[in-house]
Amino acid sequence: MKHIQIIMPEVKECSAQSCGFNKNSGCHARAITIGDNEVPGCDTFFAVPDPSSxxxxxxxxxxxxxxxxxxxxFxxxxxxxxxxxVVAYNNSKANCQTYAHR
Ligand code: SF4
Ligand code: SF4
Known part of the structure; x- marks a missing residue:
């Protein structure tokens, strides 16, 4: 696998513990995508039935x-x-809490 280095904002914390990339309130995907037009939801979220996986x-x-x-x-x-x-649940959706309207 080729390695590339990219400067990105860190996902400091995420409380969506049912997501497949979450462990101990941290996100461990390589990178996430936020948003679906106006909604700052985590597009990379996917629910897993077994938290141990x-x-x-x-x-x-x-x-x-x-x-x-x-x-x-931003x-x-x-x-x-x-x-x-920071990503956290908001109305049962994982949303970017750092979002601020221009
Ligand atoms: S909801 Fe998004 S930020 Fe949180 S662990 Fe899953 S992929 Fe990462
Ligand atoms: S802070 Fe703003 S620009 Fe950055 S991921 Fe969240 S919604 Fe997107």
């Missing part, structure tokens, strides 16, 4: 690879420019 790569911290929420003040050209983001 969660991510193996717990030494890895995830970053925001892309964000489709253009009206967030969004530039569909990329997140915040230093870090």
């Amino acid at each position: 969660h991510a193996k790569s717990t030494g890895r911290t995830s970053g925001v690879g892309a964000c489709k929420v253009a009206d967030c003040k 969004n530039d050209d569909y990329e997140c420019m915040a230093d870090e983001v």
